[in-house]
Amino acid sequence: KAGVTQTPRYLIKTRGQQVTLSCSPISGHRSVSWYQQTPGQGLQFLFEYFSETQRNKGNFPGRFSGRQFSNSRSEMNVSTLELGDSALYLCASTEGGDGPQHFGDGTRLSIL
Amino acid sequence: DQQVKQNSPSLSVQEGRISILNCDYTNSMFDYFLWYKKYPAEGPTFLISISSIKDKNEDGRFTVFLNKSAKHLSLHIVPSQPGDSAVYFCAASDNYGQNFVFGPGTRLSVLP
Numbered sequence: 679k680a681g682v683t684q685t686p687r688y689l690i691k692t693r694g695q696q697v698t699l700s701c702s703p704i705s706g707h708r709s710v711s712w713y714q715q716t717p718g719q720g721l722q723f724l725f726e727y728f729s730e731t732q733r734n735k736g737n738f739p740g741r742f743s744g745r746q747f748s749n750s751r752s753e754m755n756v757s758t759l760e761l762g763d764s765a766l767y768l769c770a771s772t773e774g775g776d777g778p779q780h781f782g783d784g785t786r787l788s789i790l
Numbered sequence: 791d792q793q794v795k796q797n798s799p800s801l802s803v804q805e806g807r808i809s810i811l812n813c814d815y816t817n818s819m820f821d822y823f824l825w826y827k828k829y830p831a832e833g834p835t836f837l838i839s840i841s842s843i844k845d846k847n848e849d850g851r852f853t854v855f856l857n858k859s860a861k862h863l864s865l866h867i868v869p870s871q872p873g874d875s876a877v878y879f880c881a882a883s884d885n886y887g888q889n890f891v892f893g894p895g896t897r898l899s900v901l902p
Contacts, residue, residue: 720879721892734889768833775888778824781833
């Protein structure tokens, strides 16, 4: 079975731009969660999608949004990028949303 | 305020000895805990879990201990190997596997 795939692996943007990150979960997994990892902060939960619906949401501003498609693939969008958005963005999937998550290798976003 | 804390940012251990990684939490509603390992440029990989009905779970060289009264859990790796060098994240859930809260991580270095 293929693992969780995130594209692109690296991205460089400037302040004020917007960005879209993509995540393909493991086949058969219907839950996709997104995390932001910054040094010293661990993984901060952004949101979780299950069967195309946002089921849980973390404490991030509205500039961070996401969606999930009928094939369970998910996208995350960040608008009006700020320097502080520079981070590793990780996507994780599970079959039903419970238990250990399977992570992708992340998208490293750098804001100049 | 961090609900899951890993107070040691880094730990160095000699190969063959025991590595003990600690994690403290503040939310008494957490009922499910996980440990993940993360290598550079890769996503976190699930290691071991424990639910609040147990105080110990063992898987090969890895053992997790849970002390609910102290709101503390620890991961023991015996014997430590150079390949164990990675960042270890503790994660907790109050909904049996949903909405995980991650600690900031501890970087373990196993010296040959």
